[in-house]
Structure formats: C-alpha cells, structure tokens
Amino acid sequence: MNPMFRAALVGNPNAGKSALFNKLTGARQKIANYPGVTVERKAGRMTLPNGEPVELIDLPGAYSFDAASPDEEVTRAVVHGEFAGEATPDVIILVLDAANLEQHLTFAQEVIALGRPTVVALNMIDLAARDGLTLDPDALSEALGVPVVPTVAVRSRGLDELGEAVTAVRSGRAPEEGRTTPHLFHLSLPERRLAAKHMARGAILSRSKRAVVESSLDKVLLNPWAGPIILFAFLFIVFQAVFAWATPFADALEAGVGAVSAAVTGNVPEGFFRDFLTEGLFAGVGAVVVFLPQIVILFAFILAMEMSGYMARAAFIMDRMMASVGLSGRSFIPLLSSFACAIPGIMATRSIADTKDRLTTILIAPLMTCSARLPVYAVVIAAVIPNTTVGGGVGLQGLVLFALYIAGILGAMAAALVLRRTVTKGAASGFIMEMPRYQMPLLKDMAIGLWQRAWVFLRRAGTIIFAATIALWLLLTFPKADPGESQVDASIAGQIGNGMAVLVEPIGFNRDIALSLIPAMAAREVAVSSLGTIYAVEAEDEDVVADAVTDRIAATWTLPTALAFLAWFVFAPQCLSTIAVAKRETNGWKWPVFMLVYLFGAAYVFAGLTYWLAVWLGL
Ligand SMILES: Nc1nc2c(ncn2[C@@H]2O[C@H](COP(=O)(O)OP(=O)(O)OP(=O)(O)O)[C@@H](O)[C@H]2O)c(=O)[nH]1
C-alpha cells in the first residue's frame, strides 16, 4: 500500500474550508461567518470514495502567497513544503466562494499557477443561488484548467464528487491532467484581478434580480448612527438575558448541588473524606458549576453573532472607535472573541498583519471580560446588588454586569491609547475586511457549538478548578485548630492569607479575599470556588450548600469591599494559560511579564479607587 497521501484545503478566508474539513474528516474545527477564523494548520483523516485514506490539512485563509500576517504565512509555508517537518501536499483542494467568485479567483490563479494537482471546490453554491446566480462549473473548469466540483459544505453536498475528483487528479486520470494553464503563470496582481473578472463573468450563466434583503439590512446595521446604537442595545440585552434567563436554571442547579451535598453529609461517615466532599467538592467546585446556565446563554449570543455574519459588521462599526485609540477594526474580532476567553482571542490576532497592532491587541485582550469572570461577577452581584428593576423594567443586576463589561472595554481602550503612544508606538494600519453574507444560524450547529462550550467549562471545573480548590482545601484543613479556635486562622492557608491581607487591606480586601486570590491565579473562577471552600471550612454547622458563598458574602463583606473586588477582576490577569499563550505568541517572556505587571498594577489602583470612592460616598 502507498504511504498515505496528503491534501490541503487552500483558499480565501471565509470560503468554507474548515466547514469542508469538518464534514470530510468528522473533526470539530471552529467555523464562523467572518474572515480569519482558522489561524493554525490542522490535520485530520478522510477516506476517499474508493476507500483510500488521505491526510487532510485545514489551513488559515489567505489573500495571496505574499504572506502579510502570521496566519497567512502558515498557509504559504505548508503549500510550499516549507512547514517544519512536512513535505508539500500531494493535492490542493482550492475552496472558492461561489457567490464571491471574482474576489476569490485572484488568489485561485496564484494557487493554480503552482502547477500542482489541484481540485476546485466551488463552495457555497446555495448562497450563490440565494443571490440569484446560476453558475457554470464546466466553464470555470475550462478557464482554470482544473476540475471544478460544486459543493455546499454545511449541507455535505458534493463531498463524494469532490473525493472522486481528488482521486482522479491524484492518479492522473483527470481530463485536465497534463494540460497546463500557461496563461495563469507570471501574471501581476492587476492582471490577475482582470483575469478574475473575466473568468467570473464567464462562469456566471445568469443573474436574476439580486436579493435585496442584505443590502437594506446593511443600510441600517452599518449606518453610522443607527449601527452603534443597535450594537450597543444588542449587547445590553445580552447581559440582561445572562441574568434573567439563567436564574431558573441556575436555581435548579444550585438546589441540585445542595441536595447531593446534603445526601453525602447524611450518608458518608464524618471525617476527612466527608469534609473533602462537602467543603472542597460541593461548596468549592459546586459553587462554580452552578454558573453553567449563564455561560451557555452568553455563548448562545456569541455563537449567533459569529454564525449570522453580524460579528464582522460589529467590527466595521467599531472601526472608527478603535481608530481613535490607535487600533483598527481588525483588532475587534480578536477582542470580541476574548469575551469568551482571551486564549482564542490572542490566537486570533495572528490575522493582524501589523506587528505593533497585533502586540497591542494581545496586551489588551485580557481586559475583555472573559467567561471565566462571569461566575466571579455573578456571585458578588447576587450577594450585594438587590434583585430589583430600575428605570421601568431594567434588571439592576444585569445592569451592573453590563457596566462591568463596559468597564473592561473602556479599560482596554485606555490601555491601547497609552500603549500606542509609548511601548507599541506606531500609526494605526488601515482596515479592510470584506463583509460575509448574512446567514441564518443553523440550529444543529448552534447546539453542537453550545455543547462544546459547555463541555469546556465543565472540564475546567473538573480539572484546573478542582485541583486548585482541593489544594487550597488541604492547606485550610491542616494543621487542625484547637477547640474554640477558627480552623481557617489555624491553617497554613490562613496564615498565608493573614500575611497577604496586609498587602490588600489598603484596597479594602479582607483576609478571605486575599486567600482566594492566590489559587485564583490558576483560573479566575477559582476565586469563587475558593471562597466557597473557605466559608465551608469556617462554617460551624456541617450542612454546607453551594449558595452559602452568596450568603456569606452578603453577610460579611461591606459594599465598598464587594465593589473593589469586582473592580479588581476587571483588570487582574489571573489566568496562567493566558500568560502562557501570550508568551508563545510573542516569542518570549518580555511581553507576558509586562502584561502581568501593568494589569496587576491597574487592578490594584482601580480596586483601591473604587473602595475609597465607595467609602467616601458612604455606600
Ligand atoms: N450556506 C453555506 N454556508 C457555508 C458553506 N460553507 C461554509 N459555510 C459557512 O460559511 C462560514 C465560513 O466557513 P468556514 O469554514 O469557517 O470558512 P473558512 O474558509 O475556514 O474561513 P477561515 O478559517 O477564516 O479562513 C461559516 O459560517 C459556515 O457555516 C456552504 O456551502 N453554504
């Protein structure tokens, strides 16, 4: 048997390469309706219709082989066989967006000019049809000199035909084999653009009246006045929903955790193991897990934005505001992704060509409110902000949450402004990004996406959050307190906490907060699980339930302290994985260390300011 041969998916951004990759290999690569989603090379295995296995490689989208950004460079290197430890792919699957042919044909010519076995997947023909285009794949095949297979990646249409075409070019049975397309070689970019125009015209059989919905939608959503208002209103609704819709589910989960904890208390004999379960597992990790509904709702909105095509519009709307702080709309998508998590956000900066733009974006990405902060914010808000409505039906808790997100954004803007004038000095680069077409999010994709995010959250709870919480619990459990003495004060952790407290007293933090901040370096949610565990260890009675954290915060923290704690988490870079990714993406320790220092500095200053302002206001 031959060694497994390799095929690579190449094409412009947002052509549907990853969607094809997922369908062909069964993988679950991220796909979303904006350019620049894939930033790394990913390999998977597909089986051709004749049963032969193929290693399929998904690549970042590119506009040309003159790589401008780090993600395009990956594509260039893989295709040219310069990627470390990899030979050139045997077959290139060139993915084109049928509804954007002219644009995609420019890079297509560059790919075909490599003269390698190539098959074109004429993807998104469903969208072309929606736009009123009827295409002629044969004419396109004739013009390009390679086989052209119409596909609809998201509906698995044309995949077998694509596989057969791959087999054919591979084994040299394709009619095009041996035929060169000399007219495609040695063209300059303007010549390629012109040729693309002609080819696109030749491939379009008929063009009925183009759907007008899209352009009229854009007239409203991209309007300089209405656009930002709609975006802002949309985000406002998101954060109201995170609180309002999640409540019944969160309450049910909380009750569930409480019931299980109570059952354990009743059935497991008193001792070390029972304490581990009730204080560490249920009161600690359980306190984080109950925020699953909030996380799922937040992600539902983010996914809908990504799938519908509104994400790229939001970037466009924000471009002007970003420019005023020295960034471009290009940074917006990495920053918006950071609302989920700064790690993919920082990775997404690979699509930014300008190195200083990119570095600035990496440095401010942790200021976007990632989903790990949600449990921290939610627990404190639930404890100290009354669950009432203001101004005729606006939930106060949701409003405070929204304000915290805005604080993060403003913090990031301010940081960008300062950085762009100091350490990452330079002019803002221009912003060009094509608008993807609007698409109705597919329910099934939505469900899969949500399940993946929920699973990531639960896995975190079961691994890093669990480990950090249990480590703290052990330090809180030993040495045992004498009768009448507080267990927390007597423990190793308590002694460390009391030492730390001196540092954070000026900004209004108590010992319990000081204690929770150390394990929370592993992940922000650990602040919540740690507080849960600290209060459970401290509690006299045995039946500790998950909502004890909220009650204890409400009972023992002053409002200024709670507000200072929230302010701290707007800035604090408490996530080792983010630091590690920043190190990888900037190739060294310099910038991650800088990031740690400036963010901790800002956290301390702003928590302090918040505390003293609140005290002064008499809150
Ligand atoms: N209607 C329709 N949508 C598609 C088709 N193929 C992909 N999509 C959608 O188009 C968007 C882009 O798909 P991706 O697979 O992420 O595109 P990509 O080429 O990998 O993009 P980059 O990673 O940014 O280079 C997603 O929202 C997909 O759901 C198709 O054939 N028809």
Ligand SMILES: [Mg+2]
């Ligand atoms: Mg992709």
